[in-house]
Structure formats: structure tokens, C-alpha cells
Amino acid sequence: MNRLKWLLAVMVALAMLAAACGDDDTTDADTPDPDPDPGGATEDPPEDLPDPEPDPPEDPPEDLPDPEPTTPAIATDVGVDDDTIRIGFLSDLSGIFAGLTVPITDGSQAYFERLNDQGGIAGRMIEVVVRDTGYDVPTHQTHYDELAGSGPDGVVMIGTSTGSPHTASIREDLIDDELAGIVLSWNSSWASAGSANVFEWGTNYCVEAMNGVSWLADAHDAKSIAIVTFPGDYGEDGAIGAKLAAEALGLEVVYDGQGSVVPGADQTPVITNIVESGADIVWVTTNASSLAELIGGAYGEGFTGQWGGNGPSFSSLLLPTAVGPILTANYTHFAPYASIGSGDSAGMADVLSLMREYAPDKQYLSVYINSWLMGEIARQGLEKAAENGDLTRAGVTAALQSIEVDFQGLAANANYAGDDPNDQIARGTWVYAVDHETYNGDATMLDDEGEGLTMIGENYVSEAAANWEYEPCFAI
Amino acid sequence: MFGRPHLYTSYEQETKILPTWTQKVFMAFFVMMLFLLPFDIPVLTDDIPGFGWVPIIGDGIPGFRFLGDENYMRSTTLVLILTIAALGLNLLSGVAGQVSLGHAFFMGVGACAGVYLGGEANSQVWGHGLPIWIWLPGAGVTAALVGVVVSPVAVRLRGLYLAIVTLGLVFVGIHFGNTSWGRKIAGPPSLGREFQDVQLKFWKEDNALIDFSDDGRWLWFDVTDAEKYYLLFLVLTIGFVLLAKNIMRTRTGRALQAIRDRDIAAEIMGVPEFRYKVIAFAVSSFFAGVAGALYAALSSQLLSDAFNLFLSVEFIAIILIGGAGTNAGTVIGTFFVVMIPRFVEDLTEWLAAAEGGVAGAVADVVLTGGGDFGLVASGIESQGWPMSVYDWNVVLFGLLIIVFLIFEPLGIYGIWVRIRNYWKRWPFSY
Numbered sequence: 001m002n003r004l005k006w007l008l009a010v011m012v013a014l015a016m017l018a019a020a021c022g023d024d025d026t027t028d029a030d031t032p033d034p035d036p037d038p039g040g041a042t043e044d045p046p047e048d049l050p051d052p053e054p055d056p057p058e059d060p061p062e063d064l065p066d067p068e069p070t071t072p073a074i075a076t077d078v079g080v081d082d083d084t085i086r087i088g089f090l091s092d093l094s095g096i097f098a099g100l101t102v103p104i105t106d107g108s109q110a111y112f113e114r115l116n117d118q119g120g121i122a123g124r125m126i127e128v129v130v131r132d133t134g135y136d137v138p139t140h141q142t143h144y145d146e147l148a149g150s151g152p153d154g155v156v157m158i159g160t161s162t163g164s165p166h167t168a169s170i171r172e173d174l175i176d177d178e179l180a181g182i183v184l185s186w187n188s189s190w191a192s193a194g195s196a197n198v199f200e201w202g203t204n205y206c207v208e209a210m211n212g213v214s215w216l217a218d219a220h221d222a223k224s225i226a227i228v229t230f231p232g233d234y235g236e237d238g239a240i241g242a243k244l245a246a247e248a249l250g251l252e253v254v255y256d257g258q259g260s261v262v263p264g265a266d267q268t269p270v271i272t273n274i275v276e277s278g279a280d281i282v283w284v285t286t287n288a289s290s291l292a293e294l295i296g297g298a299y300g301e302g303f304t305g306q307w308g309g310n311g312p313s314f315s316s317l318l319l320p321t322a323v324g325p326i327l328t329a330n331y332t333h334f335a336p337y338a339s340i341g342s343g344d345s346a347g348m349a350d351v352l353s354l355m356r357e358y359a360p361d362k363q364y365l366s367v368y369i370n371s372w373l374m375g376e377i378a379r380q381g382l383e384k385a386a387e388n389g390d391l392t393r394a395g396v397t398a399a400l401q402s403i404e405v406d407f408q409g410l411a412a413n414a415n416y417a418g419d420d421p422n423d424q425i426a427r428g429t430w431v432y433a434v435d436h437e438t439y440n441g442d443a444t445m446l447d448d449e450g451e452g453l454t455m456i457g458e459n460y461v462s463e464a465a466a467n468w469e470y471e472p473c474f475a476i
Numbered sequence: 477m478f479g480r481p482h483l484y485t486s487y488e489q490e491t492k493i494l495p496t497w498t499q500k501v502f503m504a505f506f507v508m509m510l511f512l513l514p515f516d517i518p519v520l521t522d523d524i525p526g527f528g529w530v531p532i533i534g535d536g537i538p539g540f541r542f543l544g545d546e547n548y549m550r551s552t553t554l555v556l557i558l559t560i561a562a563l564g565l566n567l568l569s570g571v572a573g574q575v576s577l578g579h580a581f582f583m584g585v586g587a588c589a590g591v592y593l594g595g596e597a598n599s600q601v602w603g604h605g606l607p608i609w610i611w612l613p614g615a616g617v618t619a620a621l622v623g624v625v626v627s628p629v630a631v632r633l634r635g636l637y638l639a640i641v642t643l644g645l646v647f648v649g650i651h652f653g654n655t656s657w658g659r660k661i662a663g664p665p666s667l668g669r670e671f672q673d674v675q676l677k678f679w680k681e682d683n684a685l686i687d688f689s690d691d692g693r694w695l696w697f698d699v700t701d702a703e704k705y706y707l708l709f710l711v712l713t714i715g716f717v718l719l720a721k722n723i724m725r726t727r728t729g730r731a732l733q734a735i736r737d738r739d740i741a742a743e744i745m746g747v748p749e750f751r752y753k754v755i756a757f758a759v760s761s762f763f764a765g766v767a768g769a770l771y772a773a774l775s776s777q778l779l780s781d782a783f784n785l786f787l788s789v790e791f792i793a794i795i796l797i798g799g800a801g802t803n804a805g806t807v808i809g810t811f812f813v814v815m816i817p818r819f820v821e822d823l824t825e826w827l828a829a830a831e832g833g834v835a836g837a838v839a840d841v842v843l844t845g846g847g848d849f850g851l852v853a854s855g856i857e858s859q860g861w862p863m864s865v866y867d868w869n870v871v872l873f874g875l876l877i878i879v880f881l882i883f884e885p886l887g888i889y890g891i892w893v894r895i896r897n898y899w900k901r902w903p904f905s906y
Contacts, residue, residue, distance in 0.1 A: 093866040132821070132866040137668075137782065138554060138775045142818075145702070146547040153547065165667050169777040231654055232666035262654060474664075475600075 074122060077392040078149075079156030085120070085391070086127045087112070087378060088147035088155035092162045095135030100367060101162055104184070105130055107371025108159065110358035115379060122386035129155055133162060140166040141173075148177045157396050159378050160184050161198075164233040171195050178394040180381065182374050186311075186336060187233050188241075189472040191421040197397055201373055201405070201414040202336030203426045205234060205285065205310050206473035207465045209241030210248075211429035212334040213283055214462030216308045217249050219332070222280035224252045226305070228270055228294060229285035231259035233474055238285030238310045240473040248464040254279045261286050261294070271297035282307045288315035295331065296323045311335040316365075316439055319452045324436030333432040333453060337373060337411035339366040341448060342432075342455040345409025347372070355445040364443035364450040369410060377405050377414060412459060421470040429465075431457030491725045493718075510710055513544035513552070514703040549702040550774070551818055556709040557770045559810045562794045563720040563803065564763025569792075570801035571724055572756040573736030574630050577788045578642030579764055581649040582619045584783030586765025587671075587772040588661045589618035594672045601669050602660045607677040612769055619765025620758040627757035631750050634739075646785050653780030668779035671772040674705065689776075709770060716763060721803050723759065732756055793873065797880050799887025808888045816876075817869040824852060824865040 079086040089108065092101040112126040120126055131143035140163070147155045158174070158181035161167045167183045167190075174181050174197035182199045183190055188207070190200035203211070216222060227242045229235035239258035246253050255277035260270050267290065274282060275298055282298075282305055284291055291313045307330050314333045318324065338348060341364070351372045355362065362368070377400070385391050385399035404415040412426035432453040443450025484490040494500045543552045565579045594611030595603035606614075629641050652658040653665050663669025675684035688704040699707070723729050731752045734742035743749045772778040790813060798809020827839040843852050853864045863871070884890055 093864065094870050098866075132869075134866075137777055137779055138550070138771075141775055142550045142554070145550050149546045151546075165777060165779055168667075169775055230666075232664050234666070236664065259654075 073389045074386060075390045075392055075395065076156075077394075078151075078154035079393070080124065080391045083124055084127045085124045085382060086129055086155040087157055087159040089128060089130045089160045090133050090140055090143055090147070090158060090162055090166070091130055091160055092135040093130070093132040095133065097135055097162065101184070103362070103365060103367045104370045104374075105160070106359065106362070107355070107368040108375055110354060110368075111371055111375035114354055114358055115375070121379065121382045122391065128159070133166060135163055135166070137166050137169050141169055144170045144173065148173065148179055155179075156391065156393055157378065157381070158182065160374055164189075167198060168195075171198050174198065178392075178397055180393075180397040180400050182377050184370065184374070185233075186237075187472075187474070188237050188425075189233075189475055191425050191470060192472050192475075196401075199377060199400055199414070199416060201377060201407075201426070202411050203429055204336075204473075205237040206241035206244075207425065207427050207468065208310055208334055208336060208429050209238040209283060209285065210245040210465040210468065211427075211460055211462045212308045212310070212332070212431075213242045213245035213251070213281070214249060214464050215334070215429075215431055215457060215460060216281045216283070216306055216332060217245075217251055220281060220306045222251060222306070224254045224277070224279045224281075226255035226257065226274050226277045226279035226282045227253060228255070228257035228261055228274060228282065229259060230261050230263065230287075230290070234310075234312070235259060235261070235285045237474040238283070242283040242285075244468065244473070245462065245464040248467070251281075261290050263287065263290060267293050267297065270294065271301065274298050275301045275303045279305050281305055284309035284313050286313050288313065288318050292318050292321065292323045295326055299326050299330070306330055306332070308332040308334060314434070316434075316451045316453070317441075319434065319436040319439035320441060324439070327434050328436045331434055332456075333434055335366070335430050335432065336426070336428075337366075337369050337407075338409070338430050338455065338458070339432060339451060339453045340364060340369060341451070342430075342453065343409065343458055347408030347410030350408065351410065352445075360445050362445050363441075364445055364447050366451060366453075373407060373411055376407060380405050409459075425470055427461045427465045427468075428459035429457070429461070430455060431460055493721055493725075507714070511707070514549065514699070514706055515544070515697055544703075544706075546700070546702065548818070549706060551814060553702070553706045553709055553774055554771075555811050555814045556706070556713040557767050557774060558791075558794070558814060559713050559807050560716045560770070561764050561767035562791055562798075562806045562810050563716055564760040564767070565791045566795055566801065566803065566806045567720060567723060567732070567763070568756050568760035570795055570806070571729060571736065572732035572753070573739075574753065574756060575635060575639040576642040576760070577639050577785070577792070578626070578645035579760075579791045580783040580785070580787035581642075581645040582623060582761040582764035583768030583771060583787070584649045584653075584780060585622050585761075586615035586619040586768030587778050587783065588658075588780070589765065590615035590769030590772065591669060591671055591778050592661050595669070596672065600660075601663055603672075605672075605680055607679060608674060609676075611672075612766060615769035616762040616766040619768065620762040623757040623761025624754055627754045628750075630753045630757060643785070643788075646783070646788055649783060650781060658780065662778055662780040665781055666779075668777050668782075671776050671778045673776070674708065674773050705774060709774075712766075712770070716766075717803060717807070720763070724803070728752070728755060793877050795887075797876055797887055799889030802887075802889050804892075805887050805889030808892075812888060813873075816872065820869055820872065821865055 089105060091105040092098055093105065109128055109130075112128050115121070116125045129147065131147065133140040133143060140161075144158075146153065147158065158179060161170065161181045162184045164185040164187045167181065167185060170181070171194060178197075180197055180199060182201070186200070186202055186204045186208070188204040189195060190198045190204070213225065217225070225242070225246050227239050227246075229239040236259055243253060243256070243258075245251075255273050257270055257273060260273075261267065263286075271294060274294065284294060284307065286294070286309065291309060295307055309331075311334060314327075314331065318327060338345065341352070342348070351369060354372065355368055380403060381396055381400035382391070384403050385396045388395060388399055390399070401416050404413050404417055407413055412428035414426060415424050418424065433456050435452050435454060437452075438449055438454075439452030440447070440450040489495065494503055542548060561579065561583055565576065568574050568576050590611045592602060593604050593606045593614045594608065595601065596605050597603040626642075626645065630638055633641060653662055659665075673687070673689035675688060676686040677684050688708055689701050691698070691700045692704070693699065694704075731742070731747045734745065734747050735749055735752055739749055768783065794809040794813045795806065796809075797812055798807070799805025824843070827835060828843060830836050830839050852868060880887055886893070
């Protein structure tokens, strides 16, 4: 009996093996395989040998840009072939920041579409590979693994990595994989040594808070300050910057609410503290809905000071609401780049022409500036790498680490060359008055205004920010 | 001669884990495949000739070989970890009938305990740097103790009320993450703290006995860190599946089922309700605690706000979709819930790239690429209709729960049982 069962088991196993092997012959014979490529798995290009021809002997001096694209001698490994360059995007398309990252990713696609129409980079078209992270660390890593793979699905660089903890969780992998990653997060840690392959751009929250507090103190002749922020990397980075500036300017911190604003919780105690402090100026590092709650509550209780905050604290969507008039009278908006349509820089003209041609129906929003800036970093890095004849992952990373990305007046230039973070970090802030009457939610890219912002300071660098010796304010 | 299905001549026979030989052979084959999944073995992993272009099916003989690719490795490992947690919830909700929305909280407790015991201390955070054989069980035991503290509530409350109380736990947990103690353990909110590497050590010596967090070579194979994690977690998951199965088929399991079916009747029959509810919470939390620590270890970043209500709801979905009260259903449900979004995204991308043929025709119908016709926007834009594939994924999740609750309360496992019974009785099935 038992022996029979054993026999049956062996037979079943053999049958399965036979069936499995048998498959080969039969399917081979009767399917001619009409379409060799849609799955892409049949013909892998050889990946191990980057280039049969070693190119180092002739190392051109860097100062002389070669006018002619030297296509024949470009080394490649993953994500680049003769026709395409693959760039990966780790975007939050379904999580809590989808409202922000979806238009940014849209804008990035428009940017590279135009770049392709203009001939691409080194004769190759850019292929944008977008992955949804849902603002979730494990999902971020999962998709990172996918993009960082060495097979035909891999990319040559990460064009956007959304979020601080998310990017922090892959920064060592970036170094191991020799991949460059452009980060969508303005934490002050990215310039530190552990994040060598994380490319930040724009003024970080900490420096922005220094500039903002200095501007407000100067404009309103302030003596005292209240600081209210979210807990965590964003809020506390801003809080520490605000305190550093207050110290430098001799402002008295009458209410230190670092980390006191917990999103979704009851803000009454915080509002009471602000009102009782009687501060001349209030610095906030929160999101727009918390700002509305705080400023509405404080003015409801008779507070009279002036307010300002880190970029993400404010959204034009607040202007048509009940707090619109309060914001108009009392709030100054600070951002790491020029808002859409403001100023007459060459960069702004380029963004407007890009959006008007490639996405004219989109709402008139500054978020597209992010797309353009990150697109510029990728483009200038890749072009430098192509010029060096090395479009490998390591080559692109090295190229980026050797350049200063020129944003043509749209934001403080991103300087990745050199080793001293003090030379690398951006310190300029753009300053805006807000006005609920000029806000128009129906404005599209073809209009000239609609966000309710008026630029009053361009690339403003306060003394506190200029003298600041770099160290991460709130370390990740 | 081979015995008849469902003809049991002893109780022992009926409660076997794998009652028939067919099941044993298939299970052995399946487990072997799971262990070989990450490796390239020519006969098993080559594309099936002529079908290489078909996604999933064409990829190697077992059909699921692609799950071991570097693209999928982390998702597959995540399935294993969440399976452990889901098995715990299944014991509590599926077997003992105590609905809990607090499962993510217990995972968080486990993760915090794990990093507190195993992480390195610095000026910002606490830690003891103990080896894995302390911090992993420690994570489970700490969560189990917290579960014991919570369990008396379950004796007083039932059903919806219990669900709401356990829901409260999640918010207690998130709040704890914001306190000064919480920050010392789990790092600042929304930023978290680095979780220690998974290394097997005797004590705090420098060189690990087995280092799971670095590439290396085991026997005849080069293994990456991802593959090492996978294999380690596979062993742990198999252990936990066996543990859960054994709890279910022993005295404890029968007592829990009696309580689920009618607690007062169970008490009258001599099943001490209080004791078994405490046991149910303790065991379930132990599973969750271990899974929580592993979850943080996999992403090497502990983020206290990751253990939120959504994760709890995900577990409820796993149990409902897979089939409440069964281990196989729990495993299938976890696989389904974790992998479906990946599959949907990959399929959409594959369709978008397809030209001509059947796939091209399907793509024309489903995607909006060619014109206004279609359900899925091929861009990433999310405003309005048709929705992007990412929005569809979120909607799909809710839809699946509704569909399964209405049409197949037994879950995917129930579907499988019906198919199996149909063929078992064939040709006399009705």
C-alpha cells in the first residue's frame, strides 16, 4: 500500500517533468513566433562589455566644448542604446502628494517630449519611464529596484525621486549602483557626504526659512518671532532655519512651536500660544490647510502680526476661500524658484513657451517650474556625459558631479562641482506678495496671470543665509 | 487502494495538514519552486520557446519564475512578510471571530521593539545593538504583551464595537510616534530611523556569522542581498504557516472556532472565553510583531507613520479576498493584494507597447492612446475620466472588497474549493 503511494508520487513527479520538457518541442514546432519583440525578453543586447574600444588615452581638456557631437565613441551600459536614453521617474501618482507630483510628472513628460522633438541628446531620444510610489517607502524601493536593474528595463538615471524618507531609503543603493538621482525634496541633508548621488536643487527649507525670517524682520521692523511648524524632516528643517536667523538678527523667539502642528489634530492650543505670544512676525512650516486654520484662528482672536512661511505652506487654492483677504493683508510667500509668469528671465520665457506649446490646456500653476528645473538638470548632465563620451550610469553621475546647472534665472543655480557643500548649496529665495483678487482658478497656460502672486524679491539672499556654514539643520 | 477523498477513518487522519498524497507531492514541488525562485537554472527558468513574448506564462516553466527577477524580488519578499502578519490576523479575525482594525498598530509595536533592541544608539535615538535572535523574538513578544493588555476589551465588546476600539489603537500608535519617547525609539515622524541590517551574530562581534544585508555566495550560487532576504523570510514564513496551521487544528484552534461561532454556547460547553480571547490576541500580535520588525528590516527604514489605518485595512482586504479562516486563503490573499497593483501597471505598460495582433486590439479597446475610446488613460494625468492606471489601482482595491463580500464571501480560496469539488465529482457534478 505504502509502496504503491510512493510509486504514484514518483510517477506524478516524472509526469510533471515530462510535461514540462515536452512543452519545449511541441510549442517550438507549431508557433512560428510572428512578433519577436513586444515582450522584449527574447533578444537581450550583450550587457557585460560596455565598449570594445577603450577611450581614456585622449582626454580632452574640459574647457573646450566640442561643437561636433562625437557619436561614435560614446560608452554605454544600462538604459542607453543607439536610439534611446531611458530616464526613470519615481513619482507619487496615487499617494498624499499626488495633487502636486502628477502635474510635475506631466510637465516632465512635456519637457522631454519637446527635447525629443528638438533632436534629443547625442542623437538619442529620451524615454521617460514613470513609476508610481504612492508616497510609500517599500513601494518606492520596489520600483527603484526595477529601474536600477541591469537588464534592458534599467535606466541610466533617476530623473525624479519623490520624498525625503523615500529618497533617504535608497541613497546608499544609488551609490552602490552608481546611479544619479534628482530629488524632489528640499531637506538640508542632501548636500552631506552620505547622499553623494542624490542631486538636490533649489534652496533648502532651512536656508529658505533664514531668508524668509530676515525678509519679514526687515520689512516689518520686527523684534519678536513665533515659530510654528510640522514635526519631521520638512517642518523641523524650517523651524531650525528660522531659529538660526532669529539668533543672527537678535529677534526674541516668544513662542517656539517646532513640531507643534500635527496635521489633522486640533490646532486650538497652537493658535492660543501664537496669540498670547504677541509676536511681531510668525514663521510657519506647514501645509496650506494647516496654514489656513492657524492664520484664520489667530486673526479671529485678534492677532495682528505678519506671517510668512516655507513654500509648501502656501497654496494659491487658499486665496478664493474665507482666509483669502487675511492672507492678502498679512502673508508673504517664499519659494525656491520664480513662480510661473513672474520676472523676465530667459528661463521663464522658456518654461512658458514649453507649456504653451506642449500643454496649453493645463492650469496656470507654478508646479511646472519643478518639471522644467529637474528636466534641465537631467539634460545638462546627460549632454555633459555625452560630450565626455561616457553615457554609462557612472559616466552620467560623474558628469553631473562636475557641472553647475544653469537655470537661466528661474532658480538659484545648482552647483554640483567641487567638494565643499558651502559652495554647492543654493541660497537664493524668491519672495511674493499674495492677492486674492488677482487669483483665477480657471486660468490656463495661455493666460498671463491667475495664481495671485506678485514677485517682490528675486533671488534674495539674507546675511544670515550667506554667512551660514553648511551642516544639515535637521539630519536625515 | 489510494483511499477515497473525504473518507476519514480517524480524527487524526482528518486533521492532517496535507491529507492526500497528491497534496503532499504538489506541496513539495511548490515549496521546492519557491526556494529555487531567485536562481537561474537553465531547464527551469528559460523562456518557453515560442512563448517568450507572452508575459508571465512564457517566462519559464513554472510560470511564476518572473517573481524571482530583480524587478519583482522585493514585492515577492513583501508578500512573505505580510503573509506572516496576515496569518496572525486570520487567527484573530478569521478563526476566533474577533474583528480587529488594529493589526498595523501591533506591527508598529514589533518594529519599534525590534529597532529598540537591535538598533545602534546615538544622540538622537535609543538602541541596544543586540543580535537578531534577541530582537526578532523580542519584537514578537513585546507585541504579544501589548496584545494581552488590550485583550480584556475584547471580552466586553463584540463585532463593530471591537473594531472601533482596535481602530483607536492605530491612532494611539501614531500619536506615540510624535511623543519624545516615540522619537527616541522610532525617529522623527515622517522621516523615521534607519533599521539595523539583518545579520546573524552570536553577540555584538564585528563579523557576522551570516550577513543577509550584503551580496555573497552560498553553496553554488551567487546571491544578492535581496535574494538572501527572500530566502530567510521564506524559511520564516513557512515556519509561521506551520505554526498557524498547528494552532488551528489543536485544542486552542477548536476553542477559538467555538468562540467565533457562538461565544456564549462555547462558554457553556466549558471553553473559557476570557483565556482564549487573551490567547488569540497574544498569538495574533506575536505574528504581527515579528512581521512588523521584518517589514522595517526589508525597507531598512523604520517609519512610524507607515503603520497606519490603511495598512490595517489592507489586512482586512487580504483576509476577505483570500478567504477568512483558512491559511491557504490568507497566503493567496496576500499575494493578490500586494501583486495586483504591480500586475495591473505592468500589463498596462505591456499593452501600451503592443502593436497589432490580439494584444494590439485589446490595447485599442482598453487604453485611450489611439482616441477617446477606452477605460484607462495612457498618460499619468489623474483629473477626470478616463482615469490613469494608478487611480484605477486604488479604485480596484475597494471594488475587489465589495465584489468579494457580495459574490464570494469565502474569497479566492472558496472559488478554488468549488472548482476542485466540481472536478472531484466529475462527471457527476451538477
